[in-house]
Amino acid sequence: MLSRAAESIYWLHRYIERAENVARFIDVNLHLMLDLSPDSPEQWQPLVNITDDRHDFAKRYGTATKENVFTFLTHDTANPNSILSCLQAARDNARSMREIISSDMWEHVNKFYLMVRRAARQAQDTPHDFFTDVKNASYLFVGITDATMSHGxxxxxxxxxxxxxxxxxxxxxxxxxxxxxxxxxxxxxxxxxxxxxxxxxxxxxxxxxxxxxxxxxxxxxxxxxxxxxxxxxxxxxxxxxxxxxxxxxxxxxxxxxxxxxxxxxxxxxxxxxxxxxxxxxxxxxxxxxxxxxxxxxxxxxxxxxxxxxxxxxxxxxxxxxx
Amino acid sequence: MNLAAYDTGPFYDELIRQDGQARPGAAPLLERVTSLPEGELVRRQQAAERDLLNLGITFTVYGDEAGTERIFPFDILPRIVGAADWAIIEDGLKQRIQALNLFIDDIYHAQRILKDGVVPEELILSARNFLQPCVGLNPPQGIWCHISGIDLVRDGDGQLYVLEDNLRCPSGVSYVLENRQVLKRTFPQVFEVSQVRPVDDYPSRLLDMLQSLAPAGVPNPTVVVLTPGIYNSAYFEHAFLAQKMGVELVEGRDLAVVDNLLMMRTTKGFQRVDVIYRRIDDDFLDPLTFRPDSYLGVPGLMQVYKAGRVALANAPGTGVADDKAVYAYVPQMIDYYLGEDMVLPNVPTYVCWEDKQRRYVLEHLDELVVKAVNESGGYGMLIGPHASAAERKTFAEAIEADPRNYIAQPTLSLSRAPVIVDGALEGRHVDLRPYILYGAGRPYVLPGGLTRVALQKGSLVVNSSQGGGSKDTWVLARD
Known part of the structure; x- marks a missing residue:
């Protein structure tokens, strides 16, 4: 296959996997914070460390408050590892080799991207729903890929x-x-x-x-x-x-x-x-x-x-x- | 939905006669539409638009924010072409494309038609799209324009005219196929009784035609679609056609000339390419032959092409025949090369390059449509009756300064078709772009085409870049 197409499909999968992981660990952290005693300090900085973006974050946001980290990791398009950026990159990659992947895969990636673009800004109101949607859309992507694309x-x-x-x-x-x-x-x-x-x-x-x-x-x-x-x-x-x-x-x-x-x-x-x-x-x-x-x-x-x-x-x- | 309120106005309507009755082929559709419960048609329209967005069937708007994508506005009521009308269209297009092809071949070889004084020599040699490097080229099968889209319009009296020839990289055929998918879901019953001719085999026919161009002795030719990339306005179509044909979609950077062969870069090394359906302009094909600053093409491609080791569709150089001033001479070409009368007439055209005709144009600017000869997409155009005095003055000066660059035509009373506006039907002007494939053998005309609609009330400009939309086009098997 074309080298460029191979690279695009490799990154398409990496970006979707990345978005899923970011969604999962923000979600888990939110739940964890609810279980911790009110006086223990909230731990948001580690999330930024996990994606290895602490310098960029410190420069543009300063303190790792819940709101800051949330924005940075969900819909900040200046952060290449935010969920929205990952989906944008995944979609661009999918678009550049639409003839290689199945129509079902393309349609799903496109809908996934449109969903994230629509929902990421409101994610703070019902965060659990949003992160569940992202995780499920990622699982579904893997399933559609397995079921509709030749395993070549x-x-x-x-x-x-x-x-x-x-x-x-x-x-x-x-x-x-x-x-x-x-x-x-x-x-x-x-x-x-x-x-x-x-x-x-x-x-x-x-x-x-x-x-x-x-x-x-x-x-x-x-x-x-x-x-x-x-x-x-x-x-x-x-x-x-x-x-x-x-x-x-x-x-x-x-x-x-x-x-x-x-x-x-x-x-x-x-x-x-x-x-x-x-x-x-x-x-x-x-x-x-x-x-x-x-x-x-x-x-x-x-x-x-x-x-x-x-x-x-x-x-x-x-x-x-x- | 009530038809009684629909007003055809002083125009020819494609679906409804002046007396409010359905045209013969449109009766089943209109019966269905009028029997739908209130709001149902609008609901179906919205469902269709949602489908298009989810499928990513979009085009890129230039001059907007970088990379803005929109769905191509789409109206779910189809335009219907009866079998008798279609027979004329099909004959006319085959005749026209054969004549145009003979003309291009002649221009890049003996130039008989110029020497015989049928078409003015200076007009052709001054054409911006007359490409010196193409002189003497012999494309496979002697065919230059393999894929073309020819724009047709209908005037107030019902007569069909050819408005424009698109012989370079005409786009839009993907919308023809996608619109049909949506319409089959929207009106399945009507579809069955109306005997609509299918368009879905276009990708197979395109692939067959492209493979027929492969260099001799290649048993399983490798065909690719060459795109400028994902930011091109027609990128969706490039990917769509590659996918439907099951061939690779490549960019210039994926290709290279190695040992006098055209190769693509794959994960297993270089692989030979035999036929390129290129969707980039001539100028950008090969920086060694054409524009040296092009990053979209492949250095050395033209050498390989001249040696007959790779085929290009369309051949470079076809643009010389879709110059709008050259268009004016197509009737003469048909007579000269084929000895036939023209089946589908041209719109009467004034070539500003000729003194007498220019004087007429300048005196009648308020009645005429003026077009720059190499522009497309509805740019570089003056619609005299709708223009302000200042706009007319600007154009008059431009014509005086560069007469070769302009033609003018009478303002036609373009036919209309009903579209859904705020839940009711209103008439809007339409044109029709059928697609023609021309490889080994006779040309093939796809029974369908892109009906473009000027969605703004009263507007005559149907181009997608200017707020136009599209409709599915149903060609009926029987009247």
Whole structure:
């Protein structure tokens, strides 16, 4: 398929996944605030940290009040990671390759965008409804994509984008919340606030699945589940395993080997998680581990872009395929 | 909905006769419309508009906020063309497109028609769209204008005229197909009894025609649609046609010339392209041949084209024949190349470049419509009877300064069709743009077309860029 179209479908999925994640963690935080005692300070700054936009936010808004963070993350078009900006970008990408995706997918993305544009400004009045709509529209997008688009190259580029975005967001939720709740590695084992940790799991829609696997909520098990679970679809390990499968189906390279740097880097990062143990990670420092993970995931993204999307000059062309 | 209140005025109405009775083919539709409960028609109109917005069937408005998209205003009452009228239209268009094609081929080769003095040589050689690099080109099958849209109007007495030839990148056919989808949902029963001819096979016919242009020896030719990108006003149509044909939609940056072949950049390396349905203007096709500042085209494309290794539809250079001053000579072309009488007449046209005709135009500006020869979209136009004295003066000066650039025509009393305005029917002026495909074999005329409506009361300008809308066009299989 056209390099440009592959890139568009990759980003279409990333942006929709991003919007869903932003909606989920604002929603969870709103609920959490209702459960906290009135005198404990509200925690809105971490949300800005999760999307990694704290400098832009500090410059344009100053304090992280509920209103400021809400505006910044839902409908501020100057913030490229706000829900509205994500949907605008997703729609532009979908528009630029309408001939590749199914009409049902296009129609859904277009309606999703129109809904967000209409509702984002009023989201503060009935926030739960708005964020639920965004999450459901994202699930529906994935479902329509699965049901109406051939599971060929384009579909795998989309899935690759979605899974890489998801692994990144889960790692950030874990990083920010862990740091906030347990600043020191030695704090592990001190009395925990069940409500707060349940909120961390809800931010990744993981509470019920976690309960089935571990039952009691402990910080170490929460980190274990979100990082290393092989079956939960928002766990970082799961995302990388599936992303790698898609990458190899695109290129035709047998699993366990590589022909380009994207495959090499993704394979390495995935195998790191294959053989990781949570106690070791926490011993060395969870924050340091997650920081490196995000850095390496960015490198994977760069190499996917270099291998498949880059507008290669006419001479010295035959890279990545053929 | 009550028909009795509808006033056709002094105009020819496409659906309703002066005595208030339905024209023959329109009876089932009008019966249905009048039997609908109060408000139902408006409700259906709103549902149709909502569908169009959700489907993203929009166009970009230039000069507005960057990237503003609107739905193309749409009226759910179709325009109906009877079988007898259509037979004349179809014959007339086939004749016209063949003559125009022979003319273009002649102009870029021997120029017999100029040497024989049938069309003034200076008029053609001074045409802005006469492209020197196209001299001597031999497009596949000898066909230059593969896809054209020819605008027709009906005068007060019911006579159909050709108003304008669009031989470069005529747009609008996607609305023909989409409007039909909406109408089938809106009036299913009427549709059945009226025996409306289908238009849905247009993408298949377009693809067949494009594949017929592929270089010899290519068994499964790769066809692409070349677009300027998502900010172009007709982007929706480019994507729509690529999707319906199942071919790639490419931008200039996706293409490159490699080893004298035209290639597209794919995730698996370069892949050869055989036929380009290009929706960018000649000027922008190849910066090495035409405008050097173009980023939309592909450097070196024309070399590959001249070598016969890629086909372009339409061929570059066709614009020489949709110059409005050249239009005036189409009757002579039909006689010269085909030895036939014209089936669909031209609107009488004064070419300001000729002294006598210019004097007449300047003396009768208050009666005439004046048009700049290379403008489209309703720009560069003076409607004399509706213009102020100051506007007429501006145009008079412009004509004196550059007579080659202007033509004039009598102000026709354009026919009207009913549209829904605030829940009632009112007449609005319409035109009709049928689409013609011309590949190997005879030209094919799509039985339908874009009926454009001047939605503003009394307005004669139907262009979408000037507040025009559209209607579905029903061509009947039988009268």
């Amino acid at each position: 190259e384009g579909w795998h580029f989309g899935r690759l984008g979605r899974l890489i975005e998801r692994a990144d967001k889960t790692s950030r939720i874990l990083d920010v919340k862990y740091f906030l709740l347990l600043p020191q590695a030695s704090d592990v084992g001190s009395p925990v606030d069940d409500i707060q940790w349940a909120a961390v799991l809800k931010s990744a829609s993981a509470l019920e699945m976690y309960r089935q696997r571990f039952g009691r909520i402990t910080p170490v098990s929460v980190a274990d589940f979100l990082l290393l679970d092989r079956e939960f679809p928002r766990a970082m390990h799961y995302c990388l395993v599936e992303a790698e499968t898609s990458l190899h189906l695109i290129s035709g390279t047998p699993m366990g080997s590589f022909r380009d740097e994207a495959e090499q880097r993704l394979g390495r990062l995935r195998s790191e998680l294959d053989y990781a143990a949570i106690q070791e990670i926490i011993g060395v420092g969870l924050h340091e581990f997650l920081d490196r993970f995000q850095f390496k995931l960015n490198q994977v993204d760069d190499e996917i872009s270099n291998t498949f999307f880059a507008m290669r000059p006419v001479s010295g062309q035959r890279r990545g395929g053929v």
